[in-house]
Amino acid sequence: MSTIVKLHKGSEKSLLRRHPWIFSGAVADVSGHPEPGETVDVIDSSGCWLARGGYSPTSKIRIRVWTFDPAEEPGFDLFIKRLNCALDWRRKFGLLDGTTAFRWINGEADGFPGLIVDRYGEFAVCQFLSAAADIWKEAIVTAIRTVASPAGIFERSDSDIRKLEGLRLRTGCLDGDEPPDRLEIREAGIRFLVDIRAGHKTGFYLDQRINRFRVARYARDANVLNCFSYTGGFGAAALTAGARHVTHVDSSFPAMELAVKTMELNNLRADRFSVETTDVFGALRNYRDLGRRFDMIVLDPPKFAESRRQVPDAVRAYKDINLAAMHLLNPGGILATFSCSGAMDRSTFHQTIAFAAKDAGRDALIMESLEQCPDHPYSTAFPEGFYLKGMVLRV
Ligand code: SAH
Numbered sequence: 344m345s346t347i348v349k350l351h352k353g354s355e356k357s358l359l360r361r362h363p364w365i366f367s368g369a370v371a372d373v374s375g376h377p378e379p380g381e382t383v384d385v386i387d388s389s390g391c392w393l394a395r396g397g398y399s400p401t402s403k404i405r406i407r408v409w410t411f412d413p414a415e416e417p418g419f420d421l422f423i424k425r426l427n428c429a430l431d432w433r434r435k436f437g438l439l440d441g442t443t444a445f446r447w448i449n450g451e452a453d454g455f456p457g458l459i460v461d462r463y464g465e466f467a468v469c470q471f472l473s474a475a476a477d478i479w480k481e482a483i484v485t486a487i488r489t490v491a492s493p494a495g496i497f498e499r500s501d502s503d504i505r506k507l508e509g510l511r512l513r514t515g516c517l518d519g520d521e522p523p524d525r526l527e528i529r530e531a532g533i534r535f536l537v538d539i540r541a542g543h544k545t546g547f548y549l550d551q552r553i554n555r556f557r558v559a560r561y562a563r564d565a566n567v568l569n570c571f572s573y574t575g576g577f578g579a580a581a582l583t584a585g586a587r588h589v590t591h592v593d594s595s596f597p598a599m600e601l602a603v604k605t606m607e608l609n610n611l612r613a614d615r616f617s618v619e620t621t622d623v624f625g626a627l628r629n630y631r632d633l634g635r636r637f638d639m640i641v642l643d644p645p646k647f648a649e650s651r652r653q654v655p656d657a658v659r660a661y662k663d664i665n666l667a668a669m670h671l672l673n674p675g676g677i678l679a680t681f682s683c684s685g686a687m688d689r690s691t692f693h694q695t696i697a698f699a700a701k702d703a704g705r706d707a708l709i710m711e712s713l714e715q716c717p718d719h720p721y722s723t724a725f726p727e728g729f730y731l732k733g734m735v736l737r738v
Contacts, residue, residue, distance in 0.1 A: 366405060379401070526546075713735070
């Protein structure tokens with residue numbers, strides 16, 4: 344018989360709304376001592392069955408729900424079903440068109456709590472971010488192989504989130520071939536090089552895929568400043584769409600090295616781009632002092648707020664860079680600005696940009712509001728899944 348976890352009276356409410364996390368404070372009683380990741384049955388204070396999930400003894404998120412259906416349980420068959428479902432709808436709705444890289448499994452949204460699976464050409468890259476997912480690693484890897492037979496399956500479980508779940512960080516090959524040091528992918532005809540082993544996240548910012556091309560539509564003939572460029576994604580898209588010149592700025596040497604290689608791979612001539620491996624905050628001040636101006640600026644910074652507590656400081660940092668960017672834009676220029684801080688809600692981000700425009704003495708018109716790419720969906724019952732906000736402004 345499986346372990347039963349009984350909730351405090353009233354704590355079942357979020358589960359009834361299908362929120363997939365149960366916090367430690369909601370737990371009234373546990374029958375036995377479940378291992379990290381072990382599947383448990385959750386009941387309410389009157390004994391009614393609610394859900395089945397993976398237990399994590401150390402995490403504040405004590406249980407991650409696998410299913411609200413008593414007939415279902417985690418295991419190879421369910422994994423096959425959910426992997427197929429996630430692939431089918433992405434294919435049906437065109438999310439696999441024109442790209443060789445996409446997010447296949449986006450955690451809770453695709454029925455795999457704490458699991459990310461990204462596809463890069465012939466390879467699959469996984470992040471096991473919860474004890475619930477980690478305990479099923481072998482079955483999940485076998486299921487991925489069964490559904491897609493990739494050349495290799497690589498693990499990038501090197502996110503600090505694992506520490507909260509009492510798990511050690513781990514990277515390495517899980518199945519099949521070792522990935523090459525640099526793997527080539529294609530997005531809308533543009534070739535990108537991805538470092539699966541050591542690049543950020545699983546190697547590439549797939550969440551910005553559609554946004555790269557949405558933003559590029561405004562780039563014709565523009566002199567573009569691509570801040571926090573990573574390996575050059577927004578810049579390559581802008582140049583391909585007819586930008587005159589792109590200046591990439593990022594503090595990461597390996598990212599800039601790949602950015603240059605990416606430009607070359609796409610036959611973008613050296614006089615159409617430059618790279619500056621430096622801090623963006625300093626670079627923006629420097630450009631102002633030098634009187635440099637741009638027609639388009641992309642601001643895609645890293646997460647400034649890890650938690651709600653850090654939002655006030657993050658607001659100041661977002662305002663700083665957006666204000667500085669607005670000063671550098673020619674009249675009528677385009678600012679494409681993003682926040683990937685999940686702790687910061689959309690209206691706080693909008694307000695921050697509004698304050699920046701006010702201080703810059705510029706009218707900023709929102710032309711487009713952007714979000715994470717649709718292969719990174721989130722449930723209406725699980726707002727925690729929403730993190731990437733962006734807008735295209737005419738300033
Ligand atoms: N726009 C990119 C993703 C950007 S991720 C794309 O589409 O692929 C954020 C980037 O900011 C990372 O590459 C990181 O190296 C860089 N970064 C973080 N802090 C920085 C700073 N203070 N100055 C410059 N770059 C920074």
